[in-house]
Every structure is written in C-alpha cells, then in structure tokens.
Amino acid sequence: MRVERVLLKDYTTLGVGGPAELWTVETKEDLLKATEAPYRVLGNGSNLLVMDEGVPERVIRLAGEFATYDLRGWVGAGVLLPLLVQEAARQGLSGLEGLLGIPAQVGGAVKMNAGTRFGEMADALEAVEIFHEGRFHIYLPQELGFGYRQSRLPPGGIVTRVRLKLKERPLEEIRRRMAEVDAARKGQPKRKSAGCAFKNPPGHSAGRLIDERGLKGLRVGDAMVSLEHGNFIVNLGQATARDVLELLKRIQEELPLELEWEVWP
Ligand code: FAD
Ligand code: EPU
Structure with missing residues (x-):
C-alpha cells in the first residue's frame, strides 16, 4: 500500500482539484486498513469536480488485486x-x-x-x-x-x-x-474535461439547449463551455475549481439543468 500527499488535479480528467492523502490499496488487508478512517473512493477521476482546497478524507484508489x-x-x-x-x-x-x-x-x-x-x-x-x-x-x-x-x-x-x-x-x-x-462521439471535445457536466432533461439534450442559448465559448478564467459540444466544460490550461463553479452557475442561471458531476468535498 502507498500513502502519499497529492494534488487531485493530477488525478482528475478535468485537471482541477487541491490536496489530499491518496491511499493506493492493492490487497484486501490494505482495504481494511484504509477504511478505518473517513474516506472517499477515486476511480479514473473523470466525473469529478474537486475543490481547490482539496478534501480532508482519505482518498482510496484501487490497484493490485483490484485491477486484475x-x-x-x-x-x-x-x-x-x-x-x-x-x-x-x-x-x-x-x-x-x-x-x-x-x-x-x-x-x-x-x-x-x-x-x-x-x-x-x-x-x-x-x-x-x-x-x-x-x-x-x-x-x-x-x-x-x-x-x-x-x-x-x-x-x-x-x-x-x-x-x-x-x-x-x-x-x-x-x-x-x-x-x-x-x-x-465524434462531436465531443478532446481537451481536458469531465464529460458532460449536466444530465439530459427527459426528452432533451442539455448540450443542444446550452448551444441554442448561445452559451458555447462562455468563459471564466481558463474554464470554458466547449465550442464543440455545449455540455462539455473544458479546461484550457490553468482552470481552478472556482472558475468552473462560476461557469456552472452562469449556465444554471439561464437553464434549469441538474449537475451530472460529483463535487468534492
Ligand atoms: P470517478 O470520476 O473517479 O468517481 C465518480 C464517482 O464514482 C464518485 O462518487 C466515486 O467515489 C465513485 N467511485 C469510483 N470508483 C468507485 C468504486 N470502486 N466503488 C464505489 N464508488 C466508486 N460518462 C457517461 O456516462 N457516458 C459517456 O459517454 C461519458 N463520456 C465521457 C467522456 C469524457 C472525455 C470524459 C472525461 C468523461 C465522460 N463520462 C461519460 C463521465 C465519466 O467517464 C463517467 O461518469 C465514469 O463513470 C466515471 O468513472 P470514474 O472511474 O472516472 O469515477
Ligand atoms: N447538439 C447540439 N449542440 C451541442 C451538442 C449537441 O446541437 O452543442 C445536438 C446534437 O447535434 C444531437 C443532440 O444534440 O442532435 C444530442 O447530442 P449528442 O448525440 O452529443 O448526445 P448528448 O445527449 O449531448 C449523450 C450523453 C453523453 C454520451 C452521448 C453519446 C448525457 C448527459 N450525455 O450526450 O454522455 O457520450 O450521449 O451517446 O447523457 C456523459 O454523460 O458525460 C456523456 C458524455
């Protein structure tokens, strides 16, 4: 088992997120030990918006026997x-x-x-x-x-x-x-993102609704509504969680959309 201090922006596809203690568990015994204190589980980090302050809990990542x-x-x-x-x-x-x-x-x-x-x-x-x-x-x-x-x-x-x-x-x-x-999937952006930010409302595409509102290209800091697909928020380089949250808020002021991402903490 490895325990290390990391920046979660290096472990999320959006490339955003502050410090945490990362517990990489490889065996059942590791898992028992890692879960003795409050924890969260990290997968590939591709549906997460992690705050710049990071998270206080242990962040558990599965490897070893859990990755066979x-x-x-x-x-x-x-x-x-x-x-x-x-x-x-x-x-x-x-x-x-x-x-x-x-x-x-x-x-x-x-x-x-x-x-x-x-x-x-x-x-x-x-x-x-x-x-x-x-x-x-x-x-x-x-x-x-x-x-x-x-x-x-x-x-x-x-x-x-x-x-x-x-x-x-x-x-x-x-x-x-x-x-x-x-x-x-051809119309989806290649830049850093966490996939679709919002769930599709029944019978609608959130991406299309955002597009029709003219919100593509809307930008806060380095967080931008993708020009390719309205439901993707992309990190142009140095976006912070604060930038992303502000951008989400501006979109939700225009459209009543429910977030698909999970926000940590
Ligand atoms: P994470 O983002 O790391 O975590 C997400 C949640 O799962 C958290 O609550 C976490 O605690 C929990 N979790 C992770 N591992 C475990 C575990 N072992 N046990 C219990 N809980 C766990 N999603 C779609 O549905 N369809 C798409 O087409 C799609 N396209 C995408 C394209 C791109 C370019 C990107 C970046 C994302 C896309 N996504 C899509 C979003 C994302 O890939 C999915 O939501 C995916 O299921 C997240 O898995 P993850 O392993 O990255 O989980
Ligand atoms: N559209 C626009 N403008 C846009 C985006 C989309 O007009 O900016 C139009 C498209 O032209 C199309 C329609 O809206 O006619 C639907 O778009 P798309 O096929 O891209 O599907 P989506 O509903 O936007 C969903 C999932 C994706 C998944 C694709 C492919 C959700 C929130 N999104 O997108 O999942 O990859 O279908 O099946 O359910 C995710 O969940 O993170 C995700 C990426």
Whole structure:
C-alpha cells in the first residue's frame, strides 16, 4: 500500500482539484486498513469536480488485486473500462460496445451507471461485489437501484469487482457496433474535461439547449463551455475549481439543468 500527499488535479480528467492523502490499496488487508478512517473512493477521476482546497478524507484508489480481470470470471473495479471494451471485442465477447469511449474505471462506471444511448454499465452486469462495513457482499444488479447516470450503492460502499454478462458474437458484428458508437462521439471535445457536466432533461439534450442559448465559448478564467459540444466544460490550461463553479452557475442561471458531476468535498 502507498500513502502519499497529492494534488487531485493530477488525478482528475478535468485537471482541477487541491490536496489530499491518496491511499493506493492493492490487497484486501490494505482495504481494511484504509477504511478505518473517513474516506472517499477515486476511480479514473473523470466525473469529478474537486475543490481547490482539496478534501480532508482519505482518498482510496484501487490497484493490485483490484485491477486484475478475467472477462469470463471476475473483473476488478480498478480496471480501466476502455481496456475491457477492446479486450472483450478481441475475445469475440459482446455486451460492452455501448460503453466505448467512456474513460472510467469499472467501479466508477458502476457507481455512475455510465453509458451512452447504445447501452449502460448496468446492462452488462451479472453481479457486483461491494465492500462495506468491513465485509464483502455480492449484489445482483437489480438490487442496486440503477437509473440514468445513477445507482444506489450501500452507504460507504466500495465496488471491488464485478461479473459481466457477455455473449459470444461474430467479431465483425461487435466491430460494427463499436464503429457506430465511435461515430456518435465524434462531436465531443478532446481537451481536458469531465464529460458532460449536466444530465439530459427527459426528452432533451442539455448540450443542444446550452448551444441554442448561445452559451458555447462562455468563459471564466481558463474554464470554458466547449465550442464543440455545449455540455462539455473544458479546461484550457490553468482552470481552478472556482472558475468552473462560476461557469456552472452562469449556465444554471439561464437553464434549469441538474449537475451530472460529483463535487468534492
Ligand atoms: P470517478 O470520476 O473517479 O468517481 C465518480 C464517482 O464514482 C464518485 O462518487 C466515486 O467515489 C465513485 N467511485 C469510483 N470508483 C468507485 C468504486 N470502486 N466503488 C464505489 N464508488 C466508486 N460518462 C457517461 O456516462 N457516458 C459517456 O459517454 C461519458 N463520456 C465521457 C467522456 C469524457 C472525455 C470524459 C472525461 C468523461 C465522460 N463520462 C461519460 C463521465 C465519466 O467517464 C463517467 O461518469 C465514469 O463513470 C466515471 O468513472 P470514474 O472511474 O472516472 O469515477
Ligand atoms: N447538439 C447540439 N449542440 C451541442 C451538442 C449537441 O446541437 O452543442 C445536438 C446534437 O447535434 C444531437 C443532440 O444534440 O442532435 C444530442 O447530442 P449528442 O448525440 O452529443 O448526445 P448528448 O445527449 O449531448 C449523450 C450523453 C453523453 C454520451 C452521448 C453519446 C448525457 C448527459 N450525455 O450526450 O454522455 O457520450 O450521449 O451517446 O447523457 C456523459 O454523460 O458525460 C456523456 C458524455
């Protein structure tokens, strides 16, 4: 196990966030020790807005035995989803194609029920192992309250591994589906971001609403509404959490949108 002081801006895709104590756990024993005091769990940091002051709790990151996988058996929550999507395709296993292009760890994808209009994480799950109150418990997906970009995990629950529901399909068919998802993502920016900032209101695209309001390019410091997609806030270089919060506020003054990101602390 490694314990170190870090700046969370180096561990989030938006590139924003202050200091924290990072606990990199590699074994079950590490996890027991790391959870003895208040904690948060960090995945790939791709749906987080971390304040400039950082967070007082321990920040736990899964590695070692939690980052190993067998697509036909258990898959560690610390494994990167993009790696699994490619590996499943290589093995002729279908079920993850809709998750192409989502920069998450498996645990973070479960927690957020990450997805696209081609499929969500919950659709691909057979069972989920969650550590809470000092023990490991196995859940069926229907017990975890999955909805659009949401789940109801037990309080303090840490997803440790999952079993996936994958089907053997011809490689060509899997590749065709992946190409379709890839094409649907073409309009998304490449700059530093945390994906879509807001949830889509039922029947609407938040990105389109922001675009129609003429808010693309709106800027506070180095935080800017992407010119490519209205629902992405990009960090042009040195954006602070304060910049990003102010920009979110200005958008929400114009449109009643619900934040998709999680704000720490
Ligand atoms: P983090 O951002 O690190 O954490 C998010 C939440 O999950 C936090 O509450 C954290 O505590 C919790 N968490 C993390 N790991 C665990 C664990 N092991 N156990 C329990 N809780 C845990 N999202 C989509 O849904 N669809 C998209 O198409 C999409 N596209 C994106 C494109 C880009 C370029 C970027 C930057 C982001 C995109 N996102 C998208 C957002 C993001 O990738 C997802 O929300 C993803 O699920 C976040 O996973 P993460 O591992 O980064 O979690
Ligand atoms: N549109 C605009 N202007 C914009 C953005 C979009 O006119 O600035 C239009 C598009 O042309 C399209 C429609 O709005 O006709 C929908 O846009 P898009 O296909 O990009 O989908 P979205 O609803 O904006 C959702 C998810 C994305 C996911 C894509 C692909 C949400 C909040 N967003 O975006 O997920 O990648 O579909 O399926 O649900 C995320 O959650 O972080 C995320 C990136």
